Amino acid sequence: MIICKVGDEEKAECGMCEAFRMVSYQLRDVPFDDGSGIVKNIIAGVCKTCGNVAVIPFQSVPAIKKQLQVQRKAVESRVPAHMIDLLNLASAELGATPDFVPLLLKYYIHQLASDPEAAVRLVTLLTSELATGLANKRLSLKGREIGNDIEKLKGLSQIDNTTELLKGVVLMIHNDLLVEPDAQRIALLKSFVATVA
Ligand SMILES: [Zn+2]
Structure with a gap:
């Protein structure tokens, strides 16, 4: 697995721009797709053109899962x-x-x-x-x-x-x-x- 560090950059597909763009890995609060919550402070690839989160690296998955559990727990x-x-x-x-x-x-x-x-x-x-x-x-x-x-x-x-x-x-x-x-x-x-x- 390639581990992304804050500040790393690469080309990736941005869903908002609908094009390949340069993304920069930064700490971001990322909302769940269904808008039901937010994952705080994870490394995410931010499109340098539109500023939206274009990529969530695999390394952030455990952090997301943990957050989901916290949010679902009574x-x-x-x-x-x-x-x-x-x-x-x-x-x-x-x-x-x-x-x-x-x-x-x-x-x-x-x-x-x-x-x-x-x-x-x-x-x-x-x-x-x-x-x-x-x-x-x-x-x-x-x-x-x-x-x-x-x-x-x-x-x-x-x-x-x-x-x-x-x-x-x-x-x-x-x-x-x-x-x-x-x-x-x-x-x-x-x-x-x-x-x-
Ligand atoms: Zn974009």
């Missing part, structure tokens, strides 16, 4: 039982059944992962009395993006522990939907429920 955690109750109540508030809970959590995690201002509030929520209790109920979230979203949110919120992070998100949902109802968000989530239910 996020498993254990939280205090009353947290599951809070999520069920929040779901009911939206006119949904407990089946909606994983989607509700994923929606929040995804939103928070791109909202630094809201993400830092998670730490404060964890000081609540409701954040305590024996972690005895399983919480499982599946999906390709959930792993990435959680990593992003850990960075933004400065909460490294997945369980603590999820507890913070549960308490934010509790707050937005039940304690200080955020009418706008509730309306949005209700339409979301109507769409997926």
